Amino acid sequence: MLSLRNAARHWTWTRLASFAFTLLAVAFLGLMLGLFVWQSLPAWKHAGLGYITGKTWYFRQQEFGALAMIYGTFVVSAVALLLAAPVGVGAALFTAEVLPNRWRLPVKAAVELLAGVPSVVYGLLGILFLRNWVYDGLESFDLLSGDTLLTAGILLAVMILPTVMTLSDDALRAVPATQRRAARGLGLTRAETAILVGFAQSWRGMLTALLLALGRALGETIAVFLVVGRRDNALPESFYSIPPLVEAGQTLTSKLGGSETNIAYGDPLHWAAIVGLALFLLSIVAGISWAGARLMRRKEECDAPLA
Amino acid sequence: MRHWLDRLFILCTALCAALPVVIIVFIIGVIAWRGGGALSWEFLTDQIRSAGADGGIFYNIAGTLILLMTAFLVSVPIATGLALVHGVYLKNERTKERLWLLLSVLNGVPSILFGLFGLIVFVKYLGWGKSWMTGGVLLGLMMLPTVAVAFIEQIKSLPRHYIEAAAGLGLSDSQRVWSVVMPQCAGGLVTGSLLGLARAAGETAPIMFTSTIFAGATIPSGVKESPVLSLPYHIFILAQDSFDPAAGTNLWGTALVLLVLVLGLSLLALPARLHIHEESGND
Amino acid sequence: MIESTLVEKIDGDKAGQYILETRDLCVFAGNRKLLQDVNLRIVPHQVFGLIGPSGAGKSTLLRCLNRLIELDHGLRVEGEILLHGRSIYSSQVNVDHLRVRLGMLFQQAVVFPVSILKNVLFGVRHHRAVPRAEWTSAAEQALREATLWDEVKDRLQDCASKLSLGQQQRLCLARTLAVNPEVILMDEPTSALDPKSTQAIEELIGQLKTTRTIILVTHHLGQAHRLCDEVAFVSNQSGGIGRIACSGPVAAILESTDLPELKDFLCSGKDPVVTCCVDGE
Secondary structure, X not given: OHHHHHHHHHOOHHHHHHHHHHHHHHHHHHHHHHHHHHHHHHHHHHHOOHHHHOOOEEHHHOEEOOHHHHHHHHHHHHHHHHHHHHHHHHHHHHXXXXXXXXXXXXXXXXXXXXXXXXXXXXXXXXHHHHHHHHHHHOHHHOOOOOOOHHHHHHHHHHHHHXXXXXXXXXXXXXXXXXXXXXXXXXXXXXXXXXXXXXXXXXXXXXXXXXXXXXXXXXXXXXXXXXXXXXXXXXXXXXXXXXXHHHOOEOOHHHHHOOOHHHHHOOOHHHHHHHHXXXXXXXXXXXXXXXXXXXXXXXXXXXOOOOO | OHHHHHHHXXXXXXXXXXXXXXXXXXXXXXXXXXXXXXXXXXXXXXXXXXXXXXXXXXXXXHHHHHHHHHXXXXXXHXXXXXXXXXXXXXXXXXXXXXXXXXXXXXXXXXXXXXXXXXXXXXXXXXXXXXXXXXXXXXXXXXXXXXXXXXXHHHHHOOOHHHHHHHHHOOOOHHHHHHHHHHHHHHHHHHHHHHHHHHHHHOOOHHHHOOOEOOOOOOOOOOOOXXXXXXXXXXXXXXXXXXXXXXXXXXXXXXXXXXXXXXXXXXXHHHHHHHHHHHHOOOO | OHHHHXXXXXXXXXXXXXXXXXXXXXXXXXXXXEEEEEEEEEOOOOEEEEEOOOOOOHHHHHHHHOOHHHHOOOEEEEEEEEEOOEEXXXXXXXXXXXXXXXXXXXXXXXXXXXXXXXHHOOXXXXXXXXXXXXXXXXXXXXXXXXXXXXXXXXXXXXXXHHOOXXXXXXXXXXXXXXXXXXXXXXXXXXXXXXXXXXXXXXXXXXXXXXXXXXXXXXXXXXXXXXXXXXXXXXXXXXOOOEEEEEXXXXXXXXXXXXXXXXXXXXXXXXXXXXXXXXXXX
C-alpha cells in the first residue's frame, strides 16, 4: 500500500505535465535573453562601450550610439513617476485610510478599469487631446509641435497611476486596523494616523509599487511612440537643462517599435544594433522587476521610520 | 493647527483619489461620444474599404478574437502547470521563491520585446512570416504571469483543512490536484484568464511585426504567411496618418469597440479581483 | 422659566459630582438597535465596571464614551454623554482632544512596530512638543506609572514586539498614561493574558484609581469583585437589545440575584469551566 502511494507521488501525468510547462516558461525567458545577447553581439563588437555612450545614431553611416534613446527613455519615465507617485500614493492614502468601505469599491473599480484601457487608446487620446493641450499650455516656450518628451511623460503618468495606486492601497490595507484604532484612541488625527501608522509601515510596499510602475513606464511602447515625436539624436547640451523636455525625442521603445526594425533585418550590423536596444531594455526592466519582487517579499520588524 | 492640517490632508488625498475617477469617466465619455456615431450593424459586419475611411471592421474583430482564443489556449495549460508546481508540488520554499521571482520578471518584460522575440524566432527563423499563430503564442506567453499568479493566489487561499482532509484519505499530490485544487481554484484560473485576455486584447506591440496587417486579410486558413487584421493595429495605423473626417469617425468607432471588449473582460474579472484585494485587508 | 432654572441648577450640582454621565444613550446599526436607554453616572476616582455576557454591547458602550465608535462606519449614536457636565457630542468639541482626556486600553495589546521608547511617546509627541532631550524622562514617568520601567529601562530602543504579552499590555497603558488622560477606558484588558500578567495589571488598576477614573469592561466576575467600586450590568436578554439591567455598588449588585438574567450570568460565572470558555473567547 505504502509503495503504491509513493509510486503515485512520483510519476503521474499531471505532475509531469506541470513540471514540463514550468520548464517551458523558464526556458522561454532564458531563450529570449540568450537570443538577444547572441543577436546583438555584432553591435557590441562594432561600437564597444560606445554603443551605450555614443551620442549619434546614423544607421546609414553605421554609427550606432544609443545614448539619446536611453536619455529619452529615462526622462520620459522620470516625468511619469514624478507625476504619478504623489497622486497615486495620495489616492491610496485616501481610499485605504479615510474613505468608508461603501465608497472604496467604486473608486477601486474605476482604477481597475483605468488599468485596463489599452495603450493604443491612450496613444490615440494623446494624439488628439494631450499634445494640443501641451502645445497650447506651453505657448511661451514656442514649441515646434505638441509631440514632446513631456507629452509622453504625462501620458505615461496616467498609464502607471493604477499600478502605483493599487499596490500602495494593498500595502496600506495590510497594516492591521487595530493599530489605527489604537492611534485614534490616543487622540491622533486621521492624517497623523494615516502617516504614522499606515504610511510608516507600508512605505516598503509603496516603494515596490513605484519600482514596478517604473518598470512599466520604461517598457511602454505604443502610447509613447505616438506622442514622443521620434526625433533621433535629441540630446541636450547638459543633462540638467530643461528645454529638451519640451522638444521631440526618441526612446528605446519608440525606436524598437518604429520602421527601422523592419528595415534592419537584412543588415546584420544594423539588426544587431536594434536587438542591442532590446537587450539593454530587458536587462534594466528585469532588474527592476526582480528588485521590486524581492522588496515586496521582505518584511522586517521595527523598521518603520517615525518622523 | 493640527485640525487644519488634518482637513488639508483629507482634501489633498481626496483630490488625488478623484483624479483617476475623472480620467476614466473622461476616456469612456469621449470615446463613446465620438465613436458612437460610427457604430452600426454595417460597421461591425462589413470589411475594411478605402484604407479605413469606409466600410467596417468585421475582419478586425474576427482577427482579434482569433488572437485571443489562441492566446487563451496557449496560456491556460502553461499557467496551470506553473501554478500547480508552485502551489502543490514544490515543497522547498527557496525554489518557490525563485519561481515567483521569475514570474515577476516575466510579468515586467515590455510587450515590444515579445514582439521582437517573435519576429526573430517565428517570423524569420521558423519562416512563418506574419501569422496569427505567432501573435497568439506571444500574447499567450505575455498573459502567462497574470493567469498563473491569479491561480496561485487562489491555491494559497484554499482552506488548509481541505488539503489535510484529502491527504488524510491517502490521496497523492496529483490526486489532490484533481479532487480538491482544480475544482476549488478554477475560479482563479477564470479571473486570471479574463484579466490576461483584457490586457492582451489591447496590445499592439507584440503583434505589429509578427501577425497583423492593416488591410487585405480575412479569416486565415493555415499557419504560414497567414496574417490577420486586428483592432489595436487598425487604431494604431489610423491614428498616425489619416485625418480625414470619415476615417476619423471610423477610428473612434474602432476605439469604442476595442474599449468595450477590453473593459467588458475587465468588468467580468472585477468582482473576484476586488474580493481578493479586500480579503487582504483587516477591516 | 422657574422650572428650567431649577433643572439647570440640579445639573450643575451633578456636574460637580459626576465626571461622566450618559443620558438615554442609544446606538443603532442601520435600523437595528444595539443599545437602548443607557443612563450611567460615574463618580471620579473610582473603578466603574461594565459586566455582562459577551455580545451584550459592553465594548460598544465603552467606545461611545470617547467617540471611538465613529470609526465603525454605519453605527449611529443618539442621546447624550456628558464629561464634566458638557456634552461630548457638541460641535465645539474637538474629538481628538476628547480622546486624549479619555484614554483607551484594548483587549489585545496593540503595540506599534517601533522601539519601546517611541511606543510610549507615540501619542504625547503630537499633543505637546517634547524635546528630544526629555524623551527618556517623559517615557520614564509613564513607564513607572505603568510599573514597567524596571523591566525595560535598559532596552528602551528594543522593538516593542519583543516584549511578552503582559508587558505589551502595560506598555499600551504607559502610552495612554503618557498623554495624561483623566479617564481610562479598559476593554477587557486582561482577557488575553496569563494569570501572572493579569495580576500585575489588576494591581496597577488599583493604584491608578487614586489619580484617574477607570471604566473597566470585564466578564470575569472575580475581577469585577476585586477591582470595581460600582458596576453596571449590561444585558441583551430582552429582544437582543443591550440595556443596563441594574447598576450600583459592586457588592450590592453581585449579591442581589433578584434579576433573572443577572442570576443566569452570575451562576454561569461561578461555573469555572464556563468562565474559562467565556474568557478564552
